[in-house]
Structures are given as C-alpha cells and as structure tokens.
Amino acid sequence: MAEEVEEQLRSVNQELLQVEEQLEQLLERQQMLLEQQTELQCLLDSMCDSKSEHANTIGQKDDAADSAKTWTGTFPWDKEADSALLNIFGLSSYRTNQREIMNALLSGKDVVVIMAAGGGKSLCYQLPALLSKGTTLIISPLLSLIQDQVMGLTALGVAAAMLTSVTSKEEEKTIYKSLEKGEGELKLLYVTPEKIAKSKRFMSKLEKCNHAGRLSIIAIDEAHCCSQWGHDFRPDYKSLGILKKQFPKVSMIALTATATARVQNDLREMLQIRSCVKFVSSVNRPNLFYEVREKSTNTQAVISEIADFIKRSYKKKDSGIVYCYSRKECEQVAKELCLQGIGAAYYHADMEPNARSRVHHQWSSNKLQVIVGTVAFGMGINKPDVRFVIHHSMSKSLETYYQESGRAGRDGLPSHCLLFYKPADLPRHSSMVFHEHAGLANLYSMVRFCQSKRECRRAAFFRHFGEQHQDCNGMCDNCALGGDIAEKDVTAHAQSIVLLVKEMEHCDKKTTLLQLADSWKSRANQEAQGRADIKLVKDLKKQEVEQVVVQLLLDGILKEVFQHTAYATNAYVALGSLWQSLIHGKRKVNLEIGQRSQGAGIHVGNSLQAILNTDLAKELDSLRDSLAQIHDEVFPYTILSSQQIAQLCVQKPTSLSQIEKILGRRKTELFGKQVLMTICACLAKTPDANAVSGEWISPKDATDRMTHQSAKRKTVLNGPRNSAAAKKQKQCSSDTCKDTIAKEEKSDQWVCIEDTASEDDDFL
Numbered sequence: 165m166a167e168e169v170e171e172q173l174r175s176v177n178q179e180l181l182q183v184e185e186q187l188e189q190l191l192e193r194q195q196m197l198l199e200q201q202t203e204l205q206c207l208l209d210s211m212c213d214s215k216s217e218h219a220n221t222i223g224q225k226d227d228a229a230d231s232a233k234t235w236t237g238t239f240p241w242d243k244e245a246d247s248a249l250l251n252i253f254g255l256s257s258y259r260t261n262q263r264e265i266m267n268a269l270l271s272g273k274d275v276v277v278i279m280a281a282g283g284g285k286s287l288c289y290q291l292p293a294l295l296s297k298g299t300t301l302i303i304s305p306l307l308s309l310i311q312d313q314v315m316g317l318t319a320l321g322v323a324a325a326m327l328t329s330v331t332s333k334e335e336e337k338t339i340y341k342s343l344e345k346g347e348g349e350l351k352l353l354y355v356t357p358e359k360i361a362k363s364k365r366f367m368s369k370l371e372k373c374n375h376a377g378r379l380s381i382i383a384i385d386e387a388h389c390c391s392q393w394g395h396d397f398r399p400d401y402k403s404l405g406i407l408k409k410q411f412p413k414v415s416m417i418a419l420t421a422t423a424t425a426r427v428q429n430d431l432r433e434m435l436q437i438r439s440c441v442k443f444v445s446s447v448n449r450p451n452l453f454y455e456v457r458e459k460s461t462n463t464q465a466v467i468s469e470i471a472d473f474i475k476r477s478y479k480k481k482d483s484g485i486v487y488c489y490s491r492k493e494c495e496q497v498a499k500e501l502c503l504q505g506i507g508a509a510y511y512h513a514d515m516e517p518n519a520r521s522r523v524h525h526q527w528s529s530n531k532l533q534v535i536v537g538t539v540a541f542g543m544g545i546n547k548p549d550v551r552f553v554i555h556h557s558m559s560k561s562l563e564t565y566y567q568e569s570g571r572a573g574r575d576g577l578p579s580h581c582l583l584f585y586k587p588a589d590l591p592r593h594s595s596m597v598f599h600e601h602a603g604l605a606n607l608y609s610m611v612r613f614c615q616s617k618r619e620c621r622r623a624a625f626f627r628h629f630g631e632q633h634q635d636c637n638g639m640c641d642n643c644a645l646g647g648d649i650a651e652k653d654v655t656a657h658a659q660s661i662v663l664l665v666k667e668m669e670h671c672d673k674k675t676t677l678l679q680l681a682d683s684w685k686s687r688a689n690q691e692a693q694g695r696a697d698i699k700l701v702k703d704l705k706k707q708e709v710e711q712v713v714v715q716l717l718l719d720g721i722l723k724e725v726f727q728h729t730a731y732a733t734n735a736y737v738a739l740g741s742l743w744q745s746l747i748h749g750k751r752k753v754n755l756e757i758g759q760r761s762q763g764a765g766i767h768v769g770n771s772l773q774a775i776l777n778t779d780l781a782k783e784l785d786s787l788r789d790s791l792a793q794i795h796d797e798v799f800p801y802t803i804l805s806s807q808q809i810a811q812l813c814v815q816k817p818t819s820l821s822q823i824e825k826i827l828g829r830r831k832t833e834l835f836g837k838q839v840l841m842t843i844c845a846c847l848a849k850t851p852d853a854n855a856v857s858g859e860w861i862s863p864k865d866a867t868d869r870m871t872h873q874s875a876k877r878k879t880v881l882n883g884p885r886n887s888a889a890a891k892k893q894k895q896c897s898s899d900t901c902k903d904t905i906a907k908e909e910k911s912d913q914w915v916c917i918e919d920t921a922s923e924d925d926d927f928l
C-alpha cells in the first residue's frame with residue numbers, strides 16, 4: 165500500500181517538475197514578447213512621427229485635409245503675432261513649432277503639443293490668447309506654477325488672473341463679473357483642475373462666458389497628469405473631459421513635456437480630442453550635461469561632494485536645485501550646505517505654504533543659490549537660468565527624472581544634471597511605489613539608467629519616449645568621460661547569490677537587498693569550512709554585489725516582495741520567475757565595472773555663456789537685480805532674460821530705438837533708459853567689453869584633456885570650428901564677435917578650455 169502511494173507521489177512530483185519547466189519556458193517567452201512589444205511600439209511611434217516631421221494630424225475626421233495643410237504658411241494674424249511676440253513678450257523669434265502651433269490653434273483646431281521641458285510651451289497658448297477676442301482658460305496643476313505665470317504676465321502688462329485657494333473674495337468677484345458680463349479685460353484666466361471638477365458656480369460662469377462668445381481657447385498645461393500611465397497622474401484631470409463636451413466649438417490645446425505613446429493616447433481620450441493636430445518636438449535637451457555618480461554610503465561624504473561640486477563649478481549667483489528623497493533628508497542637506505558656505509534652503513510639503521512660497525521667491529530672485537527640495541518642488545518651477553540640478557537620490561521613474569532634471573537650463577544655456585546613485589536606494593523607493601500603477605516597472609527603468617556606465621544617457625531617454633536616436637555630442641558622462649569600464653561576466657556569482665536566496669526561503673528566512681549582499685559577502689569568513697564559492701565572494705566588492713542583486717531584480721531572476729509593519733513597508737528579496745533559467749545556465753549576467761574620471765569641475769558652456777561673462781553682461785545683470793528690487797513682484801529674469809543680455813552685449817545699442825528692436829516696446833518703455841545708460845557707462849570704461857579669452861580646441865581633445873588632467877579646473881565652451889577662427893575670436897572686436905556667434909550657432913560643438921582657477925579661488 166505504502167509503495168503504491170510512494171509511486172503515485174513520484175509520478176506527481178515528476179509531473180510537477182514538467183509543469184514547472186513549461187511554466188518557465190512560457191514565462192521566458194512572455195518576457196521576450198513584452199520586450200518585442202515595447203520595441204515595436206517605439207519603432208511604430210518614431211515612424212509615424214518622422215513621416216510628418218514636425219506636425220501631424222491624428223484622429224479620423226480631417227486627416228487628409230489637415231496633413232496636407234502646413235501650418236508654416238502665411239496667416240491673417242502674422243503681423244499682429246510678430247508684433248506681440250517682440251513688443252509684449254520681448255522675444256525676437258519663434259522657437260521650433262511655436263508659430264505652427266499658434267497657427268493651428270487660431271485656425272480653430274484642437275492641438276496636442278509634446279515639447280521638451282523648457283521648450284516654450286507657455287507661449288503657444290499665451291500668444292494666441294492675446295490675439296483672440298475674450299478670455300483663454302488655462303488649467304494648470306499647481307498653485308506655484310499658476311502664481312509664477314500670472315506674475316510674469318502681469319509684469320509684461322498682460323491682463324492675467326487666477327482663481328485659486330489664495331484668490332481674495334474681491335478678486336474672485338471681479339473675475340466672475342468679467343466672465344459673466346465681459347466687464348474689464350481678462351485675457352488669461354488660470355485655474356487648477358479642482359475648480360472644473362468641483363465648482364459648479366465657476367462652470368456656470370464659464371458657460372455664460374462661452375454663450376456670449378467670449379471663451380476663446382482652453383489650454384490644459386502639464387496634460388500628462390490626465391493619464392494613469394503618466395508619472396504624475398492627478399485624479400481631478402480625469403474630469404476635464406467635460407470641457408470639450410460643454411464647449412465643443414472652443415479650441416483646446418493640451419501641452420506636456422513628457423508623454424509616451426500610451427500617455428498621448430490616454431490624454432486624447434480623456435480630453436475628448438481624438439481628432440486633433442499633434443505637434444511633437446524632440447525630447448532632447450542638447451544643452452544639458454547628464455552625469456550619474458556612485459553615491460558613497462557615508463551621508464556626510466555625499467553632501468560634501470555636492471557642496472564641493474557647487475563651489476568648484478559655479479559662482480554664487482548661479483542657481484541650482486538639489487532633489488532629495490525625504491523631507492528629513494532635505495532639511496539635513498540644506499543645513500549642511502549652509503554650513504559649507506552655500507546659500508541653501510529646504511522646500512517640502514510639510515512646510516507652511518507661506519514659508520514655502522517665501523523660499524521659492526527668494527530663490528527666484530537670486531537671493532538664495534540652492535533650493536533643496538522633495539518632489540513637491542517639481543512642476544511649478546519657471547526659473548529659466550537654473551544652472552545645475554543635483555539628485556541626491558534617484559527619481560521614481562525616468563519620466564520624473566527627465567522632468568526634474570529638465571528644470572535646468574530652460575534658457576538654453578549649458579547646465580549640469582548630476583545624479584547620485586547607490587543600489588541601496590532602490591528598496592527605499594520600491595516600498596513607496598510598488599502599489600502605484602506600473603510603479604515598479606517605472607522605477608526599474610530609472611534604475612537601469614543609473615546602473616549603466618556605458619550607454620549614452622540620452623539614448624535611454626530617446627528609447628523611453630520612442631524617439632529616434634540623436635547625437636549626444638559628448639554631453640553625458642558615458643559619452644564624454646569614458647574611462648576604464650569593462651563588462652564582467654558575473655553569472656557564477658549571480659548563481660551563488662540566487663542559491664543563497666533559495667536556501668533562505670527554504671528556512672523561511674526573509675532577506676532585504678542589503679542583508680542579502682552582507683550574507684553573501686560574509687561567506688568569505690566561512691573559508692575554514694572550505695566553501696566552493698569563496699573565490700567568487702572575494703572577487704566582488706560589497707557595492708558590486710548589491711549591483712548584481714539589483715541586476716537580478718531588473719532581469720526578473722529575483723523579485724521584490726513587500727511586507728507592512730505598523731510603521732513602514734519593508735522590501736524583501738525573493739526568487740523571481742526566471743531563477744531556474746539562471747541556475748540551469750540558460751542566462752548570463754554581466755556587470756559593468758570599473759572607474760571613470762569624474763566630471764567634477766567640468767563646466768559645460770557655450771559662446772553665449774562666454775558673452776555673459778563679459779563686464780557689460782555683469783553690469784546688466786546687476787541692473788536687472790536692482791530693477792527687480794524696485795519693481796516689487798518681478799523677478800530679474802522677467803526684466804531681462806539671459807538671451808536679451810547677450811544680445812545687448814553683442815549689438816551694444818546706443819539708442820532707445822535700437823534697444824526696442826531687442827527688448828520690444830513694453831520693456832523698452834519700462835527699462836530702456838537704464839539699460840542705455842548702463843551700456844554707455846560700461847563702454848566708456850572698457851571699450852572692448854566683449855573680449856572672450858580662452859584656447860579653442862576640438863571636443864575630442866577637450867574630452868582627452870578632461871580625462872587626463874582631471875585635477876585641473878576647466879571650463880568647456882562651445883566655440884568656432886577652426887583654430888584660425890579661434891585665434892581671431894580671442895581678440896575679437898564687437899563686429900567679428902557678432903559674425904562669429906552667428907556662425908557658431910550653425911557649427912558643431914567645439915570647445916574652449918579656459919583656466920578659471922583665480923575666479924574660483926576668490927569664491928572659495
């Protein structure tokens with residue numbers, strides 16, 4: 165009898181083994197198909213986008229007619245638009261797609277705009293708003309973002325207002341009167357999505373406004389918040405579909421910097437604008453230098469490295485952001501930076517709203533160099549001249565990282581995005597996001613980006629957003645700094661680690677990522693017992709073991725499981741669905757290891773930045789600071805942008821009419837005289853106020869020098885192509901400078917190595 169049962173058990177066990185094997189094969193096949201699916205989707209998206217280059221029409225209705233029509237031709241509002249661009253916004257030309265988007269919108273189309281962070285999306289609805297009769301309604305997710313925009317527009321003399329929690333009853337009354345009866349001028353009205361979702365009163369006023377033909381455009385900013393697949397889903401954005409239903413004849417524009425194909429589809433569905441014109445610009449931000457550094461396990465050492473980086477690379481007036489994982493970390497980092505002589509303050513959701521906006525305001529007016537913030541300091545940042553964004557910890561997704569790091573260099577000037585990564589940061593993040601929609605998958609994309617020491621950082625963004633690859637021009641650590649990076653086969657190490665997890669699971673023992681790395685490393689101490697894998701254990705450093713464990717998690721060989729305690733959620737490591745394929749030798753695991761010369765002290769710049777270092781530029785910079793002090797509620801960059809300062813330095817206008825050609829009418833009326841006086845006074849003191857010094861060399865040579873002389877402080881600047889032109893530039897007069905700049909804008913990046921040690925010494 166017992167024998168019979170034993171026989172049955174053997175047969176069941178055998179069958180189970182077969183089923184497990186089949187399951188394993190199916191899971192492998194599923195994994196492969198999922199990867200193929202992503203690749204094909206990306207390929208399809210990029211094919212669709214390149215087919216119609218900058219713009220294409222989607223949806224069923226007007227496809228043929230719209231795609232045939234280009235939005236670049238002449239339109240009845242051309243003259244008025246050009247005049248408003250210069251005289252109200254003080255901008256001399258349109259950026260890519262801005263004019264086309266405006267033309268489509270003013271032609272009555274619904275429009276979806278995907279444009280890189282800092283690409284100039286706001287102008288795409290602000291300018292049409294001024295050219296249209298009535299009021300444009302803008303839905304924007306954050307109070308700080310709304311406040312910034314309204315403040316900026318008011319400074320330009322545009323009738324803009326907001327209806328938010330901080331709007332006074334008096335103001336609210338005026339706005340409602342304007343909507344209902346058309347009293348007073350109201351060109352742009354900003355609200356948060358909650359207003360649409362929750363205020364019946366507001367919706368009824370809006371209906372009256374529309375009925376009277378005074379609702380001109382509806383703009384949905386940061387439209388990725390509509391989608392659950394986006395990195396910043398806001399439930400209230402879901403209710404915005406009602407707008408198209410209620411106001412079908414009003415043109416709608418939805419704008420975002422970050423939208424994968426899935427998010428784009430989602431937001432079109434959600435906003436009920438299936439038939440719309442879509443404009444997609446590249447996600448590439450050529451002026452940003454991306455760098456990931458290994459993060460020390462010593463908290464103090466990381467903060468010192470950040471402080472050192474800031475002090476060595478930047479002047480006190482150069483603004484930056486440091487992103488931290490937690491509120492506590494923000495406070496600690498801000499405090500330490502202050503102790504190390506950097507003007508820093510923290511910003512997080514636990515603060516009083518007034519304290520938060522005070523910090524934001526001080527930073528925007530250059531009275532504070534660094535904001536140390538959590539994700540709460542995110543979408544609302546409008547400051548164009550942020551020179552560096554440092555991540556003390558990685559972001560929770562690649563999209564979030566793109567958005568946060570994208571706060572740097574919105575003025576187009578070279579800026580640095582530096583991220584500190586250590587594998588041990590993974591479980592902290594995963595225990596926070598595992599319950600979110602696609603939370604872990606998004607986090608793992610971010611981790612892949614951080615773990616990579618060879619792939620171009622930009623390539624990761626292009627792949628993620630389904631865009632074709634573009635040249636990085638040495639603007640990321642992996643492309644520019646190279647170093648001694650090798651791929652090491654760690655399959656045997658990985659197998660040993662996985663078997664350890666199996667052993668632990670067998671004994672019902674839970675292990676975290678760090679405990680696992682420790683336990684595996686501690687096997688070296690068991691030498692006396694003559695374990696076979698001692699050599700393997702000694703072969704890897706602890707942080708490398710952690711990297712292998714993370715790699716195994718990313719590959720599905722191990723997986724994270726979560727358990728709640730009364731105080732926290734803990735992330736443990738367990739066997740993943742593909743562990744057997746590793747053990748049976750069907751999979752390999754490679755680790756990129758080695759040292760890289762760090763980017764410390766490398767300051768990426770271009771010709772524009774060289775101009776901004778001249779005496780005249782510095783005088784104009786001080787002027788905008790003092791004007792901002794006088795004109796309360798206006799930031800220096802609203803008075804004169806970096807580009808405008810550069811243009812003034814190059815053209816050196818000596819009359820108000822010449823200044824008006826650069827600043828436009830409104831700014832010239834307000835600040836023209838002071839600008840003129842500053843230029844004249846500076847020219848009288850130093851006639852050659854544009855002289856730029858430095859040695860111009862090719863990017864490759866610059867990279868070589870950076871690698872081989874990393875001890876020396878350097879500045880990297882874009883410059884002219886050949887050395888004869890370079891010499892000329894060195895002693896250029898204002899006219900040759902002007903020519904050179906025009907040529908440079910079309911040339912590839914060349915670089916100028918300039919030793920600025922004395923400037924830094926002063927600063928330190």
Ligand SMILES: Nc1ncnc2c1ncn2[C@@H]1O[C@H](COP(=O)(O)OP(=O)(O)OP(=O)(O)O)[C@@H](O)[C@H]1O
Pocket residue numbers: 255256257258259262279280281282283284285286287420421546548570574575807
């Ligand atoms: N045509 C232009 N010429 C020069 N500067 C411009 C132009 N259009 C916009 N800008 C400037 O670019 C900066 C970024 O603009 P904006 O805030 O609209 O970017 P955005 O695309 O909305 O970015 P984000 O995704 O970060 O919100 C601003 O300082 C703005 O003044």
Ligand SMILES: [Mg+2]
Pocket residue numbers: 285286385
């Ligand atoms: Mg914006």
